[in-house]
Amino acid sequence: MIVNESTTRTLLFTGKGGVGKTSVACATAIALADTGKRVLLVSTDPASNLSDVLGTSIGSSPVPVNGVPGLVAVNIDPAAAAAAYRNRVVDPYRGKADEAEISRIEEQLSGACTVEIAAFDAFAGMLAGGSPEYDHVVFDTAPTGHTLRLLALPTAWSTFLETNTSGASCLGPHSGLTVQKGLYADAVSALGDSRRTTLVLVARPDTGSLSEAARSSSELAALGLRNQMLVINAVFNARDVGDPIATALEARGTRAMSSMPACLVTLPRVEIPLRGHNILGCDALRSFLSGNEAIDVLSAAAESIPELPSLKSLVDEIGASGHGLVLVTGKGGVGKTTIAAAIAVELSARGLPVHLTTTDPASHLTGTLGQEVPGLRVSRIDPKAETDAYIARALEVARPHSDALALETLEEDLRSPCTEEVAVFHAFSRLITSARREIVIMDTAPTGHTLLLLDATGAYHREMVRKLGNRTIGTPMLRLRDPEHTRVLIVTLPETTPVHEAAELQADLRRAGIEPFAWIVNASLAAARPTDPLLAARARAELEQIRAVEVTHAVRMAVVPWFTGELTGSDSLRHLAVGSHST
Secondary structure, eight states, X not given: OOSSTTOOSEEXXXXXXXXXXXXXXXXXXXXXXXXXXXXXXXXXXXXXXXXXXXXXXXXXXXXXXXXXXXXXXXXXXXXHHHHHHHHHHHGGGTTTXXXXXXXXXXXXXXXXXXXXXXXXHHHHHHHTTOOTTOSEEEEEOOOHHHHHHHHHHHHHHHHHHHHOOSSEETTEEHHHHHTTHHHHHHHHHHHHOTTTEEEEEEEOSSHHHHHHHHHHHHHXXXXXXXXXXXXXXXXXXXXXXXXXXXXXXXHHHHHHHHTOOHHHHTSOEEEEEOOXXXXXSHHHHHHHTTTOOOHHHHHOOOOOOOOOOOSHHHHHHHHTSXXXXXXXXXXXXXXXXXXXXXXXHHHHHTTOOEEEEEOOTTOOHHHHHOSOOTTEEEEEOOHHHHHHHHHHHHHHXXXXXXXXXXXXXXXXXXXXXXXXXXXXXXXXHHHHHHTTTSEEEEEOOOXXXXXXXXXXXXHHHHHHHHHHTTSOOOOHHHHHHOTTXXXXXXXXXXXXXXXXXXXXXXXXXXXXXXXXXXXXXXXXXXXXXXXXXXXXXXXXXXXXXXXXXXXXXXXXXXXXXXXXXXXXXXXXXXXXXXXXXXX
């Protein structure tokens, strides 16, 4: 059981996107509150869906959860946290510094990096012993890549503040940061104290999800989070052994769990069975951890499933021009990497020049492709490598014109964790430009990280417009907004929360002037048409969301069936792209 007499005050839930991490975190928070504990549930996910899952409107201030006495929930809203952070840094200078100096400080605080660090600032305060009125604090964190960045920041910023003497950084004046040194030190201490903090790794019974959990386990242990447990969600046992989809799904889960990485085998483990319905609302969350499945879900009458549009028509349209940028984006865990790889492999097989790349810090492109594909160029924007190269270039340019003190100051400032944002942006811009002569298919990181990257291109665009006035400029953002150059594919799953999150992503893109090209509903049981009663119930439940995508959200839509085979290697990926079932 996740909840028992030795449950620590702080619980950090993390995992690959789409594994049910939020459901498990919310169910745990409710279980603790039902024992009479005072519980604070906190989301640090930029794409948080707490409101949908809990059935209560959750904002940036703590609110009681309807129907659960003792439970209070809050979203760490990145924009609100950034505004509060800016005010805290800038306010002491108002009335003391001139307008030019204040403008300079505000400019330093205008980047996407400030938003991320400000959200961390709020997180660190709660982690370091804030909110003493609560018996437990449960953190529903962002998908793994973002969480690793977040949890590494206490150490990164403590080190930076100890060594930075230049008086400023991309987060504002040094004096505005040093007051946080004690907070960051306390956060580091809380993370490493097994009596205070437990890291709960949430995974599904599939190889990719468990591999991601193992990677997180090792990397977070290196940061001091060694008190860990594993939750495997959606464990499936076939009821209809004559259904090839059901038997394949059960066999896939059995193989994955029997061969899971050694570092996970030794962890305390909880298994949660697959449900035939979406986990929304407090009643569903209470039964989620209990193992009780509603009988009526399994006996519902079959609903006729209509023909659904395949991925092939989208692939044909993308390949028609022979060049351009294809951004495959969406919430973590919806299958962006598989979809991006399938489109790339199929277009490459048609003799088109294709470059498949990723910005995802938790990417597994190589494993998906299985082996080198003739004619397909594959790369990855590695944040560390890009940052090292960026720093080397900056120092090389400055060296002929700077004395030793100036170089030392520059090198010190470049050690800021925010330098990574700038370096990744430069790499992203190069790929946008190369799409004028080839098809660049980019497997982007989970939603929050992708939006930070797009925000960097927008900030650059605004700065160029400010400097150049009305002159025509070819910035990355203009190319992202150009439907002849860029096609954005939003990948989702046929479930309530992923579709809602994809709709929010589309709204954010539209506010940035980027119109999505199409939606792809991935891993659909409705399109696969299983006969197993539990899977058939889930297939029928998908139809409402598929209709919502088609009628309300998407200009174009494709529905990709759940496949019985492993979706690795060029043959399986091409089957996916052209809509054929792989066995």
